[in-house]
Amino acid sequence: MSGREFSPRDWDGPPVYRVHVLEALAATDPNEEHGSRTTYIRFGEYEYPLKHIVREATERAGKRVEGPNTGEMERLVEDLDFEIIKK
Numbered sequence: 001m002s003g004r005e006f007s008p009r010d011w012d013g014p015p016v017y018r019v020h021v022l023e024a025l026a027a028t029d030p031n032e033e034h035g036s037r038t039t040y041i042r043f044g045e046y047e048y049p050l051k052h053i054v055r056e057a058t059e060r061a062g063k064r065v066e067g068p069n070t071g072e073m074e075r076l077v078e079d080l081d082f083e084i085i086k087k
Contacts, residue, residue: 035051
């Protein structure tokens with residue numbers, strides 16, 4: 001596991017590190033879906049809505065990002081060694 005930065009050519013958001021995602025997970029109730037229907041991050045025994053977590057993580061990184069598509073969000077968290085699940 002690493003804290004390396006995610007910076008693909010198509011990512012316009014701020015550099016996001018693993019710690020930002022971990023902070024977003026810690027601040028999120030895994031029982032709330034936050035409007036998500038299909039894509040989640042599995043962490044431990046819990047599943048968290050992908051879009052909500054990435055938005056919260058980018059805010060912690062310095063700028064709340066609303067625009068990235070799901071594929072970009074998936075690549076972001078997978079690069080930071082988180083597991084993505086589809087329902």
